[in-house]
Amino acid sequence: MKRITLRSPGGLDRLELIEMLDPGPPGPGEIRVRLHASSLNFHDYGVVSGRMPTADGRIPMSDGAGVVEAVGEGMTEFKIGEHVVSCFFPGWLDGPPPVSDFSTTPGDGVDGYAREVVVRPATWFTRAPTGFSHAEAATLTTAGLTAWRALVVNGRLKAGDVVLVLGTGGVSIFALQLAKAMGATIIATSSYDEKLERVRALGAGYTINYRQHEDWGMRARDWTGGHGVDHVVEVGGPGTLAQSIAAVRVGGHIALIGVLTGRAGEVPTGALMAKQARLEGLIVGNRSQQMDFVRALEAMDLHPVIDRSFGLAEMADAFRYEESGAHFGKICLEF
Amino acid sequence: MKRITLRSPGGLDRLELIEMLDPGPPGPGEIRVRLHASSLNFHDYGVVSGRMPTADGRIPMSDGAGVVEAVGEGMTEFKIGEHVVSCFFPGWLDGPPPVSDFSTTPGDGVDGYAREVVVRPATWFTRAPTGFSHAEAATLTTAGLTAWRALVVNGRLKAGDVVLVLGTGGVSIFALQLAKAMGATIIATSSYDEKLERVRALGAGYTINYRQHEDWGMRARDWTGGHGVDHVVEVGGPGTLAQSIAAVRVGGHIALIGVLTGRAGEVPTGALMAKQARLEGLIVGNRSQQMDFVRALEAMDLHPVIDRSFGLAEMADAFRYEESGAHFGKICLEF
Amino acid sequence: MKRITLRSPGGLDRLELIEMLDPGPPGPGEIRVRLHASSLNFHDYGVVSGRMPTADGRIPMSDGAGVVEAVGEGMTEFKIGEHVVSCFFPGWLDGPPPVSDFSTTPGDGVDGYAREVVVRPATWFTRAPTGFSHAEAATLTTAGLTAWRALVVNGRLKAGDVVLVLGTGGVSIFALQLAKAMGATIIATSSYDEKLERVRALGAGYTINYRQHEDWGMRARDWTGGHGVDHVVEVGGPGTLAQSIAAVRVGGHIALIGVLTGRAGEVPTGALMAKQARLEGLIVGNRSQQMDFVRALEAMDLHPVIDRSFGLAEMADAFRYEESGAHFGKICLEF
Amino acid sequence: MKRITLRSPGGLDRLELIEMLDPGPPGPGEIRVRLHASSLNFHDYGVVSGRMPTADGRIPMSDGAGVVEAVGEGMTEFKIGEHVVSCFFPGWLDGPPPVSDFSTTPGDGVDGYAREVVVRPATWFTRAPTGFSHAEAATLTTAGLTAWRALVVNGRLKAGDVVLVLGTGGVSIFALQLAKAMGATIIATSSYDEKLERVRALGAGYTINYRQHEDWGMRARDWTGGHGVDHVVEVGGPGTLAQSIAAVRVGGHIALIGVLTGRAGEVPTGALMAKQARLEGLIVGNRSQQMDFVRALEAMDLHPVIDRSFGLAEMADAFRYEESGAHFGKICLEF
Structure with missing residues (x-):
């Protein structure tokens, strides 16, 4: 299994693709997700470019979409095989915004989704819209x-x-x-x-x-x-x-x-x-809004415009393409 | 010019098609409208069937759609030739509902639109959606x-x-x-x-x-x-x-x-x-909401489902058809 | 330490005051609360009277107010000595109502607060208004x-x-x-x-x-x-x-x-x-609303009207007094 | 009867107290108001100081409070002797703001209330709170x-x-x-x-x-x-x-x-x-909001803080006092 690691002090040349340890089985209330896609945002660019300082070795990317591989004890919300997509503010479940910091935002305050497998509390994800590719689903988290x-x-x-x-x-x-x-x-x-x-x-x-x-x-x-x-x-x-x-x-x-x-x-x-x-x-939104949004996309059968996808190993190229401003809609990673 | 008159105490056999006097030119703030369509509602049925008592000689029908024939002094909202549709509560322009009575509702408290020409304050109408037939426009007022x-x-x-x-x-x-x-x-x-x-x-x-x-x-x-x-x-x-x-x-x-x-x-x-x-x-809505609604129908190019249209002289037949419950969507009058 | 237990099938004569086991220290995210008051509600009456069936041995009462005796690892919201009051729907933290059942409501789906000590997740409580007696604070939870x-x-x-x-x-x-x-x-x-x-x-x-x-x-x-x-x-x-x-x-x-x-x-x-x-x-509200409410009571220095208080051992008398309808405002338990 | 007139191009030394013609009796839908007070606002200052150009001869002041002297035909909202206060946007009765210009604002686009008598449509006023002095009432219109x-x-x-x-x-x-x-x-x-x-x-x-x-x-x-x-x-x-x-x-x-x-x-x-x-x-509000506001002031028996009042003839002094910044709360005119 692979992951991206961002070496201090950041920069597109400081992204490294390395082997990751298997995160093991999910604990109570957790799910294990096999990730297949992420998508690029201005916030991610701030982190990987080093403009927004983060911890050395951070796994970047806030957006993550994939398949539930295993569920922890007592988990009823998700089933094995279900497609899921990550949440930008994992602690903000519902209601008005609590604090506006990125201390729990994946790819910034905590490790993100430029990796092949993750184990996280189930509330860090919502289901993905039925019929969406993983790349399409990944665009929901932030943009x-x-x-x-x-x-x-x-x-x-x-x-x-x-x-x-x-x-x-x-x-x-x-x-x-x-x-x-x-x-x-x-x-x-x-x-x-x-x-x-x-x-x-x-x-x-x-x-x-x-x-x-x-x-x-x-x-x-x-x-x-x-x-x-x-x-x-x-x-x-x-x-x-x-x-x-x-x-x-x-x-x-x-x-x-x-x-x-x-x-x-x-x-x-x-x-x-x-x-x-x-x-x-406003900065993104809460988990409850994301669930409403997923439902709306299904009802309208509306799919996001993806300009181009890159592999995990080409992440720096993906951000360089974003820098060029030539894109139209979303740039994704698929792996 | 013709109009329908409802004889006391009401009933479908008490509807008469008669000649009407020319209402003359519009005064300041008024428009003269050549009406071409109306549509049937449960409220209209209450009036013409005699269940909801009204004045003897009342012109029924709350819905009216047609063309502006003349505009009064100082009128800038409407132009001659513009298609318009009537408002259910002419005095309720905006904000929350004032009183909930039908004392100024055309076809109930005051004369309605089962007639070929009317002169009314301009605020008793809004513009009709572009591309709508008069019958389609008439369905907006109430339903x-x-x-x-x-x-x-x-x-x-x-x-x-x-x-x-x-x-x-x-x-x-x-x-x-x-x-x-x-x-x-x-x-x-x-x-x-x-x-x-x-x-x-x-x-x-x-x-x-x-x-x-x-x-x-x-x-x-x-x-x-x-x-x-x-x-x-x-x-x-x-x-x-x-x-x-x-x-x-x-x-x-x-x-x-x-x-x-x-x-x-x-x-x-x-x-x-x-x-x-x-x-x-809720009972229908205000004029400002009707203007938003007209704009929405245009943006979506959404047209109402009209089951069948009748002539002004066939108004009793139209209501009998409504009584039968066989219809699907709206029943209209066109004239 | 004492607690009330409600014997099946309920009824005011089925309330027993018994010794309770010490619940021990709070775990991570939990607090241990020394309870000093509760208050009577129509919902509690439904439970203790047996009209709303509950588990045999249930500890009744949704309202509970007291003092934090100990805090679990990582607890920053509450401090030892702080006055707190319980939440009616412990799982409903913010946003619109999720499901409307009483499966996690203390004194109905789970044990309530007719007892002297409890260990619970901190989110099952909010702070009480400064300057409120425990009996006053207890009236906030439900009424x-x-x-x-x-x-x-x-x-x-x-x-x-x-x-x-x-x-x-x-x-x-x-x-x-x-x-x-x-x-x-x-x-x-x-x-x-x-x-x-x-x-x-x-x-x-x-x-x-x-x-x-x-x-x-x-x-x-x-x-x-x-x-x-x-x-x-x-x-x-x-x-x-x-x-x-x-x-x-x-x-x-x-x-x-x-x-x-x-x-x-x-x-x-x-x-x-x-x-x-x-x-x-509506049925009561969420934890976030309760925190707003506490702040409002403090700002207005507004205290609830308490008609009369009873001891824990007199709980049946308290409900009989409620049955009489003679009260004005709240009836409380203080212990 | 007196009025203030503002000579072009404005300035505190361009305010003149002159005799005014009797405006005569109110027409249908109008009321005749004997004005007794106004109050100073930043907007009025913009007009009288000449920073916001207005017509030569304009009667300044948006705020006006007084007593209904006569009512036009068909007037049921106000009675003779009733205390009333003016509206800042006379044409904005209810709902969201229409256009944001001052073309119908008294004391700017049209003549204001630095005068002893006025005849206006009744909708240009609301009732004043019971128990308010005219000066107190005048502070409601704008501030x-x-x-x-x-x-x-x-x-x-x-x-x-x-x-x-x-x-x-x-x-x-x-x-x-x-x-x-x-x-x-x-x-x-x-x-x-x-x-x-x-x-x-x-x-x-x-x-x-x-x-x-x-x-x-x-x-x-x-x-x-x-x-x-x-x-x-x-x-x-x-x-x-x-x-x-x-x-x-x-x-x-x-x-x-x-x-x-x-x-x-x-x-x-x-x-x-x-x-x-x-x-x-936001800029002030609509007539319906003013009516809610009047009712709220009565319910709370809340009276505005008036720093000082001047006579109509001392209007320039009043604005000079406002320029000094020494005031606390409202400066009024009483006449």
């Missing part, structure tokens, strides 16, 4: 649940709402697909015309090349007849927030989920107030 | 908005939820279509196997012949793995509520919208309490 | 949290709301005190004029002797200028629900928390629908 | 309703919540009083120790001199045991937001209602996201 919570839990999305998604990363494409499947109208941005074509094929009603149109927020608003959009899935942060505020309707909702353009910057708070809009930060 | 409010406004429906609809009347079929289009899973009941086939074709995942299975509520719950359904669209009332409570999940939602089986009866309140469920009454 | 969830969690009570409470039992008096302290206006009923005097002293703005006025619901509504009350704390069930529906405003809220008048009966569902009201069942 | 909506409508304040208010202006003191009366715990800041003493007398549990402690947000959080505050009433804007974010709990709420420190500036969006907090802009 998928973030999109779901932004739009459905916090946003209380309803059919007919207009949703603005920024760029074509994993969260944005997942948000586009979810919103479209629930009856919303989508506006999407990108700096690549060919990507805009692809989001139109996925159902976006209006697209804007933000490189060509720096006033993309105002353009989004104009397209809605001046009313403004109901939701913005804000993955950019300070560099995009002013246009997101320009785009949103009076009383609208901006889900603040990204720091791609930085962690602080000039924000037109007066405009946010004048719009009487809600800017709500 | 459509009831289904929308039950599931989306009060129910906060999300993808993956399981919705139980009772029978195949206008509200139930509209609820089924809406829920399906928003990613829900549907359970439907009927006493006719051929109607159950039709609801399966519309996307119901599970169907129950309630004549053959008196424990249909328990069967619905069993089909969800014992978890129970998230929402019940309760059009029956006391005669069906016990089974609806059996079907609903702990913490679930029953939208109480109908009195088909009576206005009072034995209810297992202890079971409702044990389920920690929410039984919420 | 207090029920009132809190009815009004604050489900009811989203705001200042100025009008709350109708029925009778003068523990939940009703707690609801009255909470609502008053949060700025609401109270209407209360009783069949005893002297009790009505006492609720007026606690802040009720209007009182009705329901024995003298069978139309107490209509009277409550009239007192609000015909508008209706915002919330009813419905402890009666089918025998009182018709008047509660008469009392509630359009769009109002009835918290269905009691079965004092039975588990099923005639309900005017048509009137509930016409009122567009929400009838929502 | 009071802003505090109410921030905490109760948007914040869904519950007893036990911790509320942080910034400074001792009208909105902050109103928020403090409301929150305290509803069972919350208050933290307040000021740069004057003597004002901090006064807020403690009003019930603040903890106070911070923000001049002496630039890390006041962190101090507020520390005082809550590191948990953070539930609500911040953010009247400052960019200059205070970083500390407000430091103060708020994970999943907490910041009501963005002020621009005292500017309309744009550096904001730590990464910290807001990490806190998973909700930053929600």
Whole structure:
């Protein structure tokens, strides 16, 4: 059995594929999972690149999907052979967010899922949607649940709402697909015309090349007849927030989920107030929301867009591909 | 120009088609609408059958759809030629319900839309969904908005939820279509196997012949793995509520919208309490909700199921057809 | 050390005070609590009277309050000497209600708190409000949290709301005190004029002797200028629900928390629908809500009304006193 | 009869007290109000100081309170002699905010209440709380309703919540009083120790001199045991937001209602996201909320803190006093 280990102080050249010890049988309340896939997120990149310091020898990757190989005593929730997917905040089962740290997040505060086998408490996983490949299932843990919570839990999305998604990363494409499947109208941005074509094929009603149109927020608003959009899935942060505020309707909702353009910057708070809009930060979600999300994907038979998959040994290449920005949707690991 | 008049004390044989006076041009804030369709509801039946007393000479029908022929001074919301549909509670523009009476409901407290032309304040109408026939638009006023409010406004429906609809009347079929289009899973009941086939074709995942299975509520719950359904669209009332409570999940939602089986009866309140469920009454909705609903139908390109249309002169026949219970979805008037 | 044991098949004469074994030290994640008080609830009465069958030898009582004597390994939430109070649903930590059964409820599905010492997982308790006696703290578990969830969690009570409470039992008096302290206006009923005097002293703005006025619901509504009350704390069930529906405003809220008048009966569902009201069942609440509730009581310095306390050996007398209906507020055990 | 007129281009020296024409009797749906008081807000200051341009000759002041002198035909909501208070957004009766402009706001887009008599549609007013002076009532329109909506409508304040208010202006003191009366715990800041003493007398549990402690947000959080505050009433804007974010709990709420420190500036969006907090802009509220608010003030017998009152002729002095920052609570005009 293999695992990835991240040597201090991090960096894509500090990822090593090594043999791992067999974790043994699951104890009471635990399951043993044969992992087959993970997927790449901005948070994982922060860890493996060394920007977010972690322990020497850490096994990276928050997302993990696979098959239950054995169940501990008294386990009734999962059966052997069942497909499961990991949780980003294993201790956050339900209710509002407790603390916002990554001390128990796999691939950050504790070892993650770049490995072939793991034994963990059953509550660290949920079942995967029926009919999903392991790679598809792995995209739910971080990107998928973030999109779901932004739009459905916090946003209380309803059919007919207009949703603005920024760029074509994993969260944005997942948000586009979810919103479209629930009856919303989508506006999407990108700096690549060919990507805009692809989001139109996925159902976006209006697209804007933000490189060509720096006033993309105002353009989004104009397209809605001046009313403004109901939701913005804000993955950019300070560099995009002013246009997101320009785009949103009076009383609208901006889900603040990204720091791609930085962690602080000039924000037109007066405009946010004048719009009487809600800017709500969120980081992924809880286990109960993930179970709702799994059920929703099954009911809609909605599968995430996977751009490309790499093997466990090619993990550094996978992150280099992510760095290039050429992808559309999710990059996965399959093993 | 023609109109229907309902002679006291009501009854299907008391409907007369007569000439109407031209209502003249619209005043400030008003529009003149050339009506082309209406649709039949249980409430209309109560009025025309004489069970719900109304004024002698009343023009029946709450639903009305047509084309704006002229606009009053200062009117900016509607343009000549625009397609519009009437509101059930003309004075209830937004917010929670004010009083629950029908004193301003067209076709009950005031004259309704079984006529060819009407002049009314613009706020008594909203725009109709683009691409809808007048008959389709007419179904929104009462049945459509009831289904929308039950599931989306009060129910906060999300993808993956399981919705139980009772029978195949206008509200139930509209609820089924809406829920399906928003990613829900549907359970439907009927006493006719051929109607159950039709609801399966519309996307119901599970169907129950309630004549053959008196424990249909328990069967619905069993089909969800014992978890129970998230929402019940309760059009029956006391005669069906016990089974609806059996079907609903702990913490679930029953939208109480109908009195088909009576206005009072034995209810297992202890079971409702044990389920920690929410039984919420509602009567149609407000104008702002209708505008959201119109936008949603356009975004989803969702059209209501119309069983059959009759002419204005055949209105009594239309209600007799409704009495027969043979219909599936809405019965309309077109003129 | 003593404990009460309930001999099959139950009955007030089947309660025995016996010696108990020392439960030993707490294991990891556990605390050892020296119990000093409990309080009587309708649910406890169901168990000890034998109406709700339980295991032979069961230790009754869901409510328990006392002092932490020892903490298990790794315990950081509680310290030795801290005052704590038990949770009704020990497995329901946060979020919406899971299943509605009593299989893990102390004093029903598992042993309760009519004993001097217990070792339990720490999550089976929360801290008690600072400055509360143990008897006062014990009233929170069932009656207090029920009132809190009815009004604050489900009811989203705001200042100025009008709350109708029925009778003068523990939940009703707690609801009255909470609502008053949060700025609401109270209407209360009783069949005893002297009790009505006492609720007026606690802040009720209007009182009705329901024995003298069978139309107490209509009277409550009239007192609000015909508008209706915002919330009813419905402890009666089918025998009182018709008047509660008469009392509630359009769009109002009835918290269905009691079965004092039975588990099923005639309900005017048509009137509930016409009122567009929400009838929502609930059974106590979760641990997170209990922690919010504790904090609220401290902030308001609000103490429950305790009618009378009995010793552990007088438990049967305590329930006989409850049977008499003479009490006002809570009956407690102190030991 | 007198009125104030504001000459272009504005400025405190451009306010003139002149005779006004009698507005005559009210038309249908209108009331004639004898005004007796107004109160000063930051928005009024923007208008009269000329920073927010308005029409030449505008009558300033959004807040107006007085007595109904005459009612138009068909008026049933108000009676002659009834005390009323004006609405900030006369066209926003209920539901979510429509557009966020001041085109119909009295004292900005249309003439305000610095005059002795006005005739207006009845919906431009609500009744005033019983037992309030006109000056007290006048404080509700802008400052009071802003505090109410921030905490109760948007914040869904519950007893036990911790509320942080910034400074001792009208909105902050109103928020403090409301929150305290509803069972919350208050933290307040000021740069004057003597004002901090006064807020403690009003019930603040903890106070911070923000001049002496630039890390006041962190101090507020520390005082809550590191948990953070539930609500911040953010009247400052960019200059205070970083500390407000430091103060708020994970999943907490910041009501963005002020621009005292500017309309744009550096904001730590990464910290807001990490806190998973909700930053929600708002501008005053709707008429239905004002009616709820009036009822709440009556139920709690809560009266606003008025620092000082001026006559109509001393309006410029009143604003100069406001400029000085020496006040605590509201500054009023009485006439």
